[in-house]
Amino acid sequence: MPDAHTPAHGEVFGGVDTHTDTHHAAALDHIGRLLGDAKFPATPGGCAQLLGWLTRFGPIAKIGVEGTGSYGKQLAISLRQNGIQVREVSRPDRRTRRSHGKSDVIDAINAARAVISDDKTATPKTADGPIESIRVLRIARGGAVKARTAARNELTNLITTAPAEIRETLRGKQT
Template identity: 50%
Template sequence: MTIPATCVIGGVDTHKHTHYAAVIDEHGRLLGHQEFPAADHGYRQLLEWMHGHGPIDAIGVESTGSFGATLTRFLTKAGIRAVEVNRPNRLARRMDGKSDRLDAEQIARAVHGQTSTATPKAKSGSVEVIRTLRVTRASAVKSRTQAFNTLWGVMIGAPSPLRDDLVALTKRTLINRCLRLRPETEDSVVTGWRHRAAAPRWGQDRSA
């Protein structure tokens, strides 16, 4: 990659509330570093600050799939070439210690040295909507499975009169039966089990 003499490269170490930025020149010399709010007005300040050091060739961004996602979209919309940089140089971190300034500088150097060249995913449009729906559904399925496994474990250890009646049932029938259980006996053990086996978390959704 041939970088014009007047161009600069930025690096951004992203966090939840703030982003730390650094700028280097074509020779790898650090020109400046500064912290900005992780919000729209902060992104504008960051870009203006980098432009103040010269025309921007590219900006490396850490965590483009999480804390850096919004900044990446902002930069792309502004016509800036954003580069995904996942891990700052570990050797430099061991030598100089952890610091946001160092991480931002190493992100910029990763772009300058072409050790990071990936274009971040857009994280927008119909593809992102589908991905979000898939992640949400997977989480719901996992929670339902965990809830049923808990119910099954409770049922296996239930008093024999109840366990023998439930153990051979299918999953849906077992859930429906447990939802109808009421503490109608004076046996404290059976009463306690009936309370625990009401299965409200799994059984609320009757579509499965």
């Protein structure tokens, strides 16, 4: 029986390069050979298509997804809801991209290889529960504080450039 780090024969590893409108997926076998690659829409239906496509190659061991906190967030949630182990994969650094090339296919294959070797991967945040609620509240508060500051600065500028008689009646009243 293989240990926890040795991929089992027949297992499929997926990798996904995520974007705003599309996700490019690659399927690799347990020793890293490319079984196929395809592009899917970044929609709930596209996520289901991607999962269906990957399962045609065999039982899925893990899927590495780039950007599980942004472009790949919905995909990661969908995969987890279907019982798939998802790993956050770091985007390759600029030096690696320059030396090995950059394409959606290459990035998807590299994401799959990263999960096979468990190199530079992490468990993605679940984006639910109290921590997510606090994050959303902090974002909303930050936006409100910025809007208040912008409005205050705009009023100050309008008062500064207003005619003298208006400026004198409004001086000190912008709080």
